[in-house]
Amino acid sequence: MAFRKLLTGWAVASTACVLSVAHAASLSDPATAASAQASASSSLSVAHANAQGDASRTAGTPLVSGPLGSANVPRIALDDAYLPVVHADMNEQIIHIPVAGDPSVTLETTVYRPDGPGPFPMVVFNHGKIPGDPRMQPRSDPMSFAREFVSRGYVVVAPNRQGFAGSGGTYQQDGCDVASNGLGQAADVATTVDYMAKQPYVDANHIVVAGTSHGGLATMAYGTEAAHGVRALINFSGGLRQDACTGWQNNLTEAFGDYGAKARVASLWLYGDNDSVWTSDLVTRMFAAFHTAQVGEAQSGAGAKLVDFGSYKNDAHRLVGDRDGVQVWWPKVEAFLAGQGMPTAQEYRVATQAAPHASGYASIESVSAVPFLDQAGRDGYRNFLKQYPSRAFAVSDSGAWSWAEGGDNPMAVAVANCQKHSSDPCRLYAVNGNVVWSNDTATAQNDNADDGHAVAADDADNSHALASR
Structure with a gap:
């Protein structure tokens, strides 16, 4: 099965944006000073890639000649506070x-973008597949991923493929044929790229396609017939696990081999050692099948690189959905994209919700200090204390509670889930390593660590990322 080929001949659009900062001592000669004011030089130049992907100016190159052009000017480090x-x-x-051939079927798609008319480079992010009915899967909303790319001037597009979330159509399993499954999913990726590339705010000549888990498989399948403006593929822990199929590991490996033989675009593969879905041995086999087939077919410009980023928290498979994961994957992605002529410099600062400051109400280890909780709630708080540092615990006056760990915003998740069980407002009690709760009366009277209850790091409930009552 092959998905339909995309129309070629898109108009190429690109913009150039140069940020310049200069610093020099005062000039005593008025004429020289006037010349210096009229001719800006730069100790730091950041430029978009042009339509061919070549930098229009390298860092440190003066914009024009003048008294500062050859001066020994110290580089000024820009804080992101100065960015728009x-x-x-x-x-x-x-x-x-709309899906080609049947406009009555549409793909529910979330678009994030910087301010302004563009055109901006684009990255399409393909979601994974959770167990159960695909229609019950939440709308793809990759906030941490999107924030990193929007801050670098990209449009981020997150489609839900057919049969998922609010999209029309049905999900096609294709039995145990993994290669066909991936190509079928890639058809929706192609539909998305084709449609979005025609939007006036998208630079159709600078496109990246990325995906996680099942979306990573779809991404690599799409690479067999990628549109001409697609310069890079990013595969986060990609594949499709089919435990009901005998020899599913071999089916998956062969599928990647098929894709490698037809690959047209350079790809970066990111997998971790403690992935709950793929063993390290299987990852090695999948990549070897792809790379060997790719080399055998001598696909021009379509290199592939595998990055083993080691262990991540309790499951490497959650990397790209976690805000904490950005510091792991972005440096690798940044270097890869730069090599493909894609922009990587930060151009915007995306506003985020800051964690509340520590209130001094109590020690975070003090279970008895948490107000309004019954015994089940205190057990829930003990479990909260075992989670990774990106965590939040919320409680209401009526005793409802919830904690969340990881993801993009555990504070919002904890409050929202607490609120589902309470008619009273839920408030944050603890965030990360601090108690942030406060009232206008006094601090907690009992600040003992845990009322004698030990906190076991290997408790069975420690794997949960969300709990509430």
Whole structure:
């Protein structure tokens, strides 16, 4: 099965944006000073790639000649506070992309973008597949991933493929044929790229396609017939696990081999050692099958690189959905994209919700200090204390509670889930390693660590990322 080929001949659009900062001692000669004021030089130049992907100016190259052009000017480090700010929602828009051949079927798609008319480079992010009915899967909303790319001037597009979330159509399993499954999913990726590349705010000549888990498989399948403006593929822990199929590991490995033989675009593969879905041996086999087939077919410009980023928290498979994971994957992605002629410099600052300051109400280890909780709630708080540092615990006056760990915003998740069980407002009690609760009366009277209850790091409930009552 092959998905339909995309139309070629898109108009190439690109913009050039140069940020210049200069610093020099005062000039005593008025004529020289006037010349210096009229001719800006730069100790730091940041430029978009042009339509061919070549940098229009290298860092440290003067923009024009003048008295500062050859001066020994110290480089000024720019803090992101000086960058233009994009609202926290990143101009989020939910659109419905019609499927070619049947416009009555649409793909529910979330679009994030910087401020302004563009055109901007684009990255398409392909979601994974959770167990159960795909229609019950939440709308793809990769906030941590999107924030990193929007801050670098990209439009981020997150489609839900057919049969998932609010999209029309049905999910096609294709039995145990993994290669066909991936190509079928890639058809929706192609539909998305084709549609979005025609939007006036998208630079159709600078496109990246990325995906996680099942979306990583779809991404690599799409690479067999990628549109001409697609310069890079990013595969986060990609594949499709089919435990009901005998020899599913071999089926998956062979599928990647098929894709490698037809690959047209350079790809970066990121997998971790403690992935709950793929063993390290299987990852090695999948990549070897792809790379060997690719080399055998001598696909021009379509290199592939595998990055083993080691262990991540309790499951490497959650990397790209976690805000904490950005510091792991972005440096590798940044170097890869730069090599493909894609921009990587930060151009915007995306507003984010800051964690509340420590209130001094109690020690975070003090279970008895948490107000309004019954015994089940205190057990829940003990479990909260075992989680990774990106965590939040919320409670209401009526005793409802919830904690969340990881993801993009555990504070919002904890409060929202607590609120589902309470008619009273839920408030944050603890965030990360601090108690942030406060009232206008006094600090907690009992500040003992845990009322004698030990906190076991290997408790069975420690694997949960969300709990509430």
